[in-house]
Amino acid sequence: MKAPIGAPAAAPWTPDQPIVSIRSVRKSFGALEVLKDVSFDVRKGEVVCIIGPSGSGKSTLIRCINALVPIDQGSILVENQEVNDPALDKLMLRRKVGMVFQQYNLFPHKTALQNVMMAPIQVLKQNKAEVEERARSLLAKVRLTGKENSYPGELSGGQQQRVAIARSLAMRPDIMLFDEVTAALDPETVKEVLVTIRELAEEGMTCILVTHEMKFAREIADHIYFTDRGVIVEHGPPEEFFANAKDERTRAFLGQIL
């Protein structure tokens, strides 16, 4: 039997605590320090957007949350379990944290339905018929009914990205990470993906998004973090953040984007 995630000493998580708690995280790739003392909390059901110029460490930051990238210093707690703990069962952590990528990364040798079904069957060992039923309803939810048997190569970027979202949801995660999920899409398909994410957020899913869609971030986010060169420069609720950014760098960035 597999041990529950993290150190046994960790107190059980209760919904009044932050679901993700990031404290003084540092990460370097060689001589390049990409995260310099980053801290923030995410509460259950909250939608958090991380924005900032390219190379500011946004993608690295969310990859740290599901331990795709190990951190050098600091602490990341996911439901009170220390992600940075070497004894942590990373696979147990990743069952709770779903992730969607910029390049979709669907498995090209499997159909849309098989892509969605694969992890619950192979990893969670769930009943195949049950998983298939759930996978079909997930594909319906992302408006892909009729595309179940299409291979990723036969789908548009937006459709592939929605399959990827359904694939992550099939694991019934508590938290969803979105890494610039619309950056590789044609402008006309961006919307269909954003609509899907908004529905998820409205259902109360905890979402952490790295995005360049400022308009979308403004509408959907409960809290916005602006990062530059590895530090959080400024943060706040969207109305406040966009209306009166205090820091010079934030204003310069927003001036370029908007």
Add this chain to the structure above:
Amino acid sequence: MTPERDPPFRPMAVLLPLRPREPEPLPRVTTRHGLLFVTAVLLIATVAHAQAPDAPAAAPAAEALTQAPATALTVIIKWLPLLMKGFLFNILISVLAMALGTVAGLMLGLAQISQHRWLRQFAWVTTQFFRNAPWLVLLFFAMFMIPYQFTVFGYVIPFPDWVKAIIGFGLPVMANVAELLRGAIRSIPNGQWEAAESLAFSRNKTLWLIILPQCVKRMLPPWMNLYSLITMATVMANLVGVSEMLTLTAEVHAAEGGRPELLAPLYGFAMLCFFIYCWPIDRATQYLERRFHVKT
């Protein structure tokens, strides 16, 4: 805005005769070319056959032969069953060497991406060693290093020459397949690993369920090409005394009195057999390469 272009290449006058020619698109080889080649060989053989009756007339009549020497075509037809048996033996050696080498090569290729450092290094050294050794040397190596029989618990397991030849050809196949697999795995985008990891797949599950199935398609054309090469290389077994087609061709030639005018037709026939066998494999390889290239 017009794109900037490099200034056209102007060679010095002294270099003019050496001016590089404009690259022409390579002609695409089609099935027609292969058929043309076979037809040409057959035509030449027929002409040789037609001219053959003149040959004995030119030969000194002093030869104490009661009947005129057989023509090339009749010689080939006469020995056809034996020659074909030899050719089938070549194919048998190639198929078994390929099977053995592929199984060993896949294991070696997987060992190269193992998480155990020593296993990875051992696999790497083994692959490099056998990939960079001449095939003929490996064949001799197998022939003379492996005993002709093994005694295991009182049972005597014979190891005839042709079995050793299979091992000898299997070694380079192994190293090349290992390298093909390693290359195929490395060509899978990193995002596939990341996506699988984020879905809580273990490393082994990722490898077997997600990465390796995608490698099959990428490996198939070069693997078929390797098979074609190894089939043609099996005639080297002639040098270590295996009774394959080339050995038998030489024996037939000797049995027919070693007449020089039989050399070209007999060896031409051997060549034709290999061509007819390998050409379709080559065509299929090219077809798959084109098809997979378009898709991925």
